[in-house]
Amino acid sequence: MKGSIVLRINGAAVPATPGARLLDVLKGAGVFIPTLCDHPALPPLGGCRLCLVEVEEGRRRRLVASCLYPVEKPLEVLTESPRVQAARRYLLTLLLARHPRVEAVAELAARYGVQAEARLAAEPQECILCLRCVRACAAEGNDAIGTAWRGREKTVGPPFAEPPEACVGCGACAAVCPTGAVKVEETAERRRIWDRDFTLVRCERCGRPFATVEQLAWAAKELPGAPPEARFCPRCRREDEARLIGRTLGSATP
Known part of the structure; x- marks a missing residue:
């Protein structure tokens, strides 16, 4: 090559x-x-x-x-x-x-044939400190969570272990967590993450909840001029794109 x-x-x-x-x-x-x-x-x-x-x-x-x-x-x-x-x-x-x-x-x-050793005391924890959640939050531009302490006491979470003001409730941190350590509780109306509650917004077409009020407000601020499709959930947007592609390909067919 x-x-x-x-x-x-x-x-x-x-x-x-x-x-x-x-x-x-x-x-x-x-x-x-x-x-x-x-x-x-x-x-x-x-x-x-x-x-x-x-x-x-x-x-x-x-x-x-x-x-x-x-x-x-x-x-x-x-x-x-x-x-x-x-x-x-x-x-x-x-x-x-x-x-x-x-x-x-x-x-x-x-x-790899590794078994638990009795000489090492078990410390059952879900968080493996991979920092995927921290990197995902930073990539989203929020930096709502980080690390605290050092060594064996090192933990991941919001500043001062309080509900983070910078969090928009997007759930990216939970989506990339490989162990389920980042907990998200969700109902039809609300999402709770990092001990903070968020109101969910429903898709204007299908009615499914798909984002938080804070998430859409952040997008409107950081991405001015967002298209009207931003009011629709990802599923409805994908369906619109599929229909558009279908019409485009259909009109191009002799």
């Missing part, structure tokens, strides 16, 4: 686009790489470190977080070397002790 860089991944030659994330190249080649903190719609963090792989650069071999590693030159990459497997098992041992009831952690632990 012209302009590409050739990597040797577990002995196989794989072309890669310069600047691409190594993780994306590996997944594109069909190689399984465990991840917990990575999400395609969010900037990479390298927090869980489970995506570690071994790369050879000249005479040097080292472990790198593939979600943060840009492909810039030919490399040899090992995704299941003894060093990689040992590192993943160690990380999963710690994760399993802290989050024994989290399904995503338990599945990866079983895949």
